[in-house]
Amino acid sequence: xxRRTSTNGRSENHDxxxxxxxxxVHQLLESAYQRMQPVKRFELWKEEEISGELGRHIDEVLxxxxxxxxxxxxxxxxxxxxxxxxxxxxxRLGKRRKRLDFRFTCRQRKPIQRFIFxxxxxxQSSAAQLLDEDGLGRILRGQYAREDIAxxxxxxxxxxxxxxxxxxxxxxxxxxxxxxxIVANGQWTRVGFLNGPSEVFRTKHSRGKLPEIxxxxxxxxxx
Amino acid sequence: MExxxxxxxxxxxxxPIAELNHLVFRLLGLDEREQALVxxxxxxxxxxxxxxVGPEATREPxxxxxETYARWLRRELDDFVGEESERRHAVTVVYDxxxxxxxIDFTRAATAAPHVLCADTADAATLERTRQRLRGxxxxxxxxxxxxxxxxxxxTFLFKPRQRFHWxxxxxxxxxxxxxxxxxxx
Numbered sequence: 001x002x003r004r005t006s007t008n009g010r011s012e013n014h015d016x017x018x019x020x021x022x023x024x025v026h027q028l029l030e031s032a033y034q035r036m037q038p039v040k041r042f043e044l045w046k047e048e049e050i051s052g053e054l055g056r057h058i059d060e061v062l063x064x065x066x067x068x069x070x071x072x073x074x075x076x077x078x079x080x081x082x083x084x085x086x087x088x089x090x091x092r093l094g095k096r097r098k099r100l101d102f103r104f105t106c107r108q109r110k111p112i113q114r115f116i117f118x119x120x121x122x123x124q125s126s127a128a129q130l131l132d133e134d135g136l137g138r139i140l141r142g143q144y145a146r147e148d149i150a151x152x153x154x155x156x157x158x159x160x161x162x163x164x165x166x167x168x169x170x171x172x173x174x175x176x177x178x179x180x181x182i183v184a185n186g187q188w189t190r191v192g193f194l195n196g197p198s199e200v201f202r203t204k205h206s207r208g209k210l211p212e213i214x215x216x217x218x219x220x221x222x223x
Numbered sequence: 224m225e226x227x228x229x230x231x232x233x234x235x236x237x238x239p240i241a242e243l244n245h246l247v248f249r250l251l252g253l254d255e256r257e258q259a260l261v262x263x264x265x266x267x268x269x270x271x272x273x274x275x276v277g278p279e280a281t282r283e284p285x286x287x288x289x290e291t292y293a294r295w296l297r298r299e300l301d302d303f304v305g306e307e308s309e310r311r312h313a314v315t316v317v318y319d320x321x322x323x324x325x326x327i328d329f330t331r332a333a334t335a336a337p338h339v340l341c342a343d344t345a346d347a348a349t350l351e352r353t354r355q356r357l358r359g360x361x362x363x364x365x366x367x368x369x370x371x372x373x374x375x376x377x378x379t380f381l382f383k384p385r386q387r388f389h390w391x392x393x394x395x396x397x398x399x400x401x402x403x404x405x406x407x408x409x
Contacts, residue, residue: 008361009374011406013329018407020304068302072403106407109400113407149409194307211409 018113022150022216024069025104025115026196029154031066032057033197033220042222043158047121050156050222051101054119058102076103085146098143101154116145119154122165122219127172130155130217131180140181142210153217162199162219169217173203181205183212191216259295259392267388284390286339289316292390293325293337299399300327317342317350318385324354325381327402358382372401379406 011017035057036042042050058075065071080099083091092098101119105112118138120129130136130153138144145151157165170188173180177187186204193200199219206212248258270277284292293314300312313328314337340347342354357373357380370389371382379402383389 008372011374011379011402012376013379013406014408016308016310016329017304017403020308021407023307024305067305069305072303106403109397109404111404111408113404147409 018150020069021106021113022115023193023196024073025152026193026200026216026218028058028061028070028073028075028104029054029117029218030193030195030197031061035060039220039222042156045222047101047119047156050121051119055102072106074105074107076100076105083143085142098138100144102152114145114148115150115152116148117152117154117218118144119156121158122155122160123158125160125164125168127165127168130169131172136180136215139213139215140205140207142207145213146210148213149211150214150216153215155217155219157219157221158223162221165219166199166201169201181207186212186214256392256396259396263391263393267391268393271388280388281386283385284387288387288390289318289323289339290337291392292316292395293339295392295395296325296327296399297334297337299396300329300402303399303403313337315340315350317347317354319343320385322382322384324350324357325383325398326350326353327379327381329377329379353380372405374405 032054033039036053042053045053055075062070062073062075100116102117104115104117106114118135120135122129133141136153139151139153155165155169173182173188180203183204183206186202189202191200191202197218197220201217201219202214203217204212204214248261253261267280270280293316297312297314304310304312310329310331311334313330313332313334315326316337316339317324317326318339319342338346340350342351361371361373361382370384373380373382381398388394
């Protein structure tokens with residue numbers, strides 16, 4: 001049936017609803033992670049292999065509808081990224097397109113809200129694995145989450161400790177805050193999500209003409 | 224969820240048919256929401272199929288049906304924000320002979336069951352003043368469109384004609400989806 005609804009104004013509930021959205025996405029992530037216990041068996045797995053397992057468990061959680069809110073969410077793992085903002089000759093097409101590791105969707109009606117995660121294996125001690133051009137760089141350049149105001153980085157900790165990687169990331173983001181476009185109130189801050197992952201950190205970045213983006217970095221031990 | 228006349232899947236059909244429908248729903252494993260979709264399609268929306276304008280779809284909704292709509296709308300919105308949210312949705316419907324306004328507040332206050340109030344009653348006085356003011360501000364939309372949605376602060380107002388097909392459980396789910404999507408939009 002054709003929709004004939006006019007809409008006026010903007011709701012002051014946006015921030016609350018968006019916080020719920022981000023929270024629920026992280027709860028789904030944690031529920032799937034808990035189903036992967038004991039996680040030491042993934043210590044030597046590749047990033048895409050762990051992402052595949054994580055995605056499979058997220059789908060299971062969603063299929064079971066354990067909580068009423070879960071029906072509002074869906075997951076598209078390994079989704080190709082289109083580049084409609086670029087002229088056609090410059091676009092990556094077909095299999096040449098970049099692939100997101102996870103894209104959550106709150107799909108009730110339009111406009112559709114999405115939350116993407118870029119995942120990386122942390123098999124070395126350097127912060128570059130998450131923050132380089134193929135990690136945070138893709139979000140800051142607008143290759144990923146171009147229209148979004150929030151996105152996620154997912155670090156699979158396969159050597160050393162979560163605390164070590166968290167400190168390394170924080171030091172790098174503080175030392176080169178300008179390069180990463182960290183805004184005044186956007187410093188590395190621990191975030192607590194009830195029933196969510198225990199190690200989540202938030203930063204906020206400017207992206208030139210694109211909307212500012214809040215990046216939630218989640219560190220998950222797999223060792 | 225509490226039951227009302229409008230909640231019953233068969234709208235007063237003879238008991239054997241209602242029982243048969245119930246058995247089919249169970250056999251197909253349809254949940255409550257899916258059952259509502261089937262019911263509204265068969266008993267309401269089909270009356271609008273192929274250019275028809277059947278009375279099952281266009282008649283005035285009963286108060287119980289508007290209450291059911293309000294209850295389902297609130298449940299959808301509360302489900303989205305989850306049990307952990309400090310705020311819940313309060314839904315009140317104010318109606319006259321021609322149209323109705325659904326007022327949704329996202330509030331920290333304890334919320335009672337949704338209310339459906341006739342515009343000329345004392346209980347509806349405050350909301351009726353809001354309704355008249357908003358109708359005045361958006362007169363052209365109320366006149367030309369079937370529905371109007373207004374976001375004001377924490378409150379959302381839906382203006383709807385008093386026709387049955389605007390007040391189904393299916394429509395409550397669709398309206399909630401619209402509100403969620405539009406509220407989430409940057």
